[in-house]
Each structure stands twice: as structure tokens, then as C-alpha cells.
Amino acid sequence: MAALIGTITANSFLGSQPSSMFGMYGAPNFAPQAPQWIHVTRRFTQFLDNLAITEAQRIDGETKYAGISACLNRWYYGHGSETANSLLMGSWGKLTRVRPSRDVDLIFLLPEAVYHRFQLRTGNKQSQLLQEVKGVLAATYSQTTMRGDGQVVVVPFISMPVEVSPGFVCNDGSIIVCDANGGGRYITSTARAEATALDASDQATNGNARRLARVAKQWQRHCNVPLKSFQLERLACEFLAYYPYSRQSLFYYDWMVRDFFIYLIGRANTYLTMPGTGQQVWLDNDWLTRAQSAERNASRACEYEMANNNELAGLHWQEVFGSMIPSIA
Numbered sequence: 001m002a003a004l005i006g007t008i009t010a011n012s013f014l015g016s017q018p019s020s021m022f023g024m025y026g027a028p029n030f031a032p033q034a035p036q037w038i039h040v041t042r043r044f045t046q047f048l049d050n051l052a053i054t055e056a057q058r059i060d061g062e063t064k065y066a067g068i069s070a071c072l073n074r075w076y077y078g079h080g081s082e083t084a085n086s087l088l089m090g091s092w093g094k095l096t097r098v099r100p101s102r103d104v105d106l107i108f109l110l111p112e113a114v115y116h117r118f119q120l121r122t123g124n125k126q127s128q129l130l131q132e133v134k135g136v137l138a139a140t141y142s143q144t145t146m147r148g149d150g151q152v153v154v155v156p157f158i159s160m161p162v163e164v165s166p167g168f169v170c171n172d173g174s175i176i177v178c179d180a181n182g183g184g185r186y187i188t189s190t191a192r193a194e195a196t197a198l199d200a201s202d203q204a205t206n207g208n209a210r211r212l213a214r215v216a217k218q219w220q221r222h223c224n225v226p227l228k229s230f231q232l233e234r235l236a237c238e239f240l241a242y243y244p245y246s247r248q249s250l251f252y253y254d255w256m257v258r259d260f261f262i263y264l265i266g267r268a269n270t271y272l273t274m275p276g277t278g279q280q281v282w283l284d285n286d287w288l289t290r291a292q293s294a295e296r297n298a299s300r301a302c303e304y305e306m307a308n309n310n311e312l313a314g315l316h317w318q319e320v321f322g323s324m325i326p327s328i329a
Contacts, residue, residue, distance in 0.1 A: 044325075045250055047325040052099060061104045064155075072085070076114065085108060087109065087191060093105070096233055106165070109168065109175070114129070133166045166178055175189040190274045196275070197234075198237060208247070216236055216260065218324055223293075235264060255302060258301075304316065
């Protein structure tokens with residue numbers, strides 16, 4: 001496996017035996033002597049349904065987002081719009097939420113005058129700006145805190161925290177946000193570029209990019225995998241860009257999930273390239289043993305799915321995803 005995704009070609013990715021692709025089986029026979037894989041579509045349909053947030057959770061998250069936006073708009077712009085100057089990011093912005101959603105992430109775009117006001121200050125300007133936004137929110141939400149990484153202000157609602165990243169729109173249309181670490185600086189946000197890239201992948205793969213991202217996030221959650229959600233989303237898009245069954249229905253999802261883990265194993269100790277900025281993010285390998293375990297269980301599940309052994313397939317899938325995926329489809 002090449003070290004960087006940018007150097008991977010379709011031929012090298014698919015390997016020396018294109019007829020077998022990633023899978024250990026040939027293409028499904030659509031006129032077999034006896035039906036095979038009869039539980040796959042139903043199992044993964046139920047799984048994805050279980051991962052979708054409920055209507056009540058959606059309303060809860062949107063209500064909190066609207067309240068935070070209105071609060072900041074009143075202070076900085078003199079009106080109470082619940083949507084203006086706010087940009088949903090993370091899983092809510094990219095529609096890759098998994099039930100229950102951990103938090104709502106948003107960028108609030110401050111007036112240019114605020115940027116210039118803080119540039120006149122000495123010391124850590126970004127920390128001071130974060131403190132000001134914290135103070136504005138604390139007047140309405142008394143428990144407001146700052147997250148330890150010095151990049152967001154957190155309103156810790158019990159049901160669903162909201163993380164606010166103050167930012168500014170630059171002349172070229174890019175967005176910069178605060179990073180108070182190391183004396184303070186502004187960094188370019190990749191939120192819009194990530195969402196655009198995910199949209200393109202989702203359209204090119206018949207909706208599979210977002211579905212696979214949600215599946216990967218459930219593995220991350222169930223197995224306590226030290227990979228970030230945005231990394232899994234990018235890796236899902238990269239994988240599907242070369243995967244021969246990327247546009248197939250849920251009938252192929254046992255293979256797709258297994259082969260994603262095979263791909264993921266090959267990406268240990270390599271760099272992930274972020275859209276928009278080209279930033280290189282080191283993937284490390286502290287998650288590798290979990291990916292290897294997931295691949296082993298997924299491979300066994302695939303064998304049982306082909307043999308229509310509903311219960312044993314389900315038990316192996318639950319080793320990877322927990323009870324969110326049904327043991328009996």
C-alpha cells in the first residue's frame with residue numbers, strides 16, 4: 001500500500017487480481033442453485049435505521065443551534081436571527097450523525113470589525129476572543145465553558161452540547177477560526193471543503209459515502225477507536241473512490257464493510273490529505289489492532305452471510321458494531 005493516498009492508482013489499489021477485487025469471493029451469482037446472502041440487505045437496512053437520529057433528537061439539536069445563533073447575532077449584529085452568520089459543521093453539517101448525537105458543532109462568523117479590534121491587542125488574541133464569546137454566551141447559558149484544546153466554546157446542554165468555533169470570512173472566501181494553543185493563531189477551516197467533498201462522493205456512490213461514514217462511526221464508538229470522525233469520513237470517501245462496488249445497493253454491504261477495514265489497515269502510519277487546504281494529517285497506528293480485529297470479524301460475518309447463517313453472521317457483526325446492528329435480521 002502506498003504511503004500517501006495521492007500516489008495510489010486505481011490499478012495498484014485493486015491489486016494484481018482484479019477479478020477478485022477486495023473480496024475473497026467472486027461476484028454474486030444472480031441465478032444460483034440456492035439463494036445466498038439473503039439476510040444482508042435486511043440486516044444493513046435495520047442497522048442504518050438504528051443509526052439515524054430520531055425526530056426528537058433532530059428537533060433538539062436544531063433548537064439548540066438556533067438559540068446559540070440568535071444569542072450571538074443579538075450581541076454582534078443587533079438582530080436575533082437563528083440562522084444568519086452560522087455554519088453547521090461536523091456531523092450535523094455533513095449529515096453523518098449517528099444516534100445518539102454527541103454534540104452540535106458550529107462556526108459563528110463574527111464581523112470584520114471584531115477581528116481588527118482584537119488585532120490591536122497584545123498577548124494571545126485568539127484566547128481573548130474565545131473568552132469574549134464565552135462571556136456573551138454565559139449571559140444566557142450560565143454553564144458555558146471552553147474546551148481544553150483552546151479552539152471552541154462549549155455550551156454543555158445535558159441532552160446535546162453545542163461547540164461554537166468563532167471565525168471570520170477572508171477576502172478569498174475562506175474561513176479562519178481560533179486556535180489559542182502555543183500563543184494563539186488563526187487556522188483555516190476545512191468545514192466547507194469537507195462538506196463539498198463528501199457531497200461529491202455521496203452523489204458519485206449512490207449515497208454510500210454518508211452511509212459508510214455512519215457505519216464507521218458506530219465502529220469507532222462501540223470499539224473506542226482513537227480515530228476522529230472527520231478522519232473516518234475522509235477515509236470512507238477515499239476508499240469508495242476506487243472501490244468497484246461503490247454504487248451498489250445494501251446487498252453488497254457485507255463486502256463493502258469488510259473491504260473498508262482492509263483498506264483502513266493499509267492506511268496505518270500514513271497521511272490523510274484534507275480538502276480545501278491540502279493539510280496533511282498523520283493517522284498513526286494506535287487504532288490498528290482494532291481495525292484488524294474488525295476485519296477478522298467482518299470476514300467471518302461475510303462467510304456466514306453467503307451461507308445464510310443469520311445468527312452467526314449477526315454475532316460477528318455485533319463484535320464490530322454492538323447491538324445497533326441486529327443479530328437476527
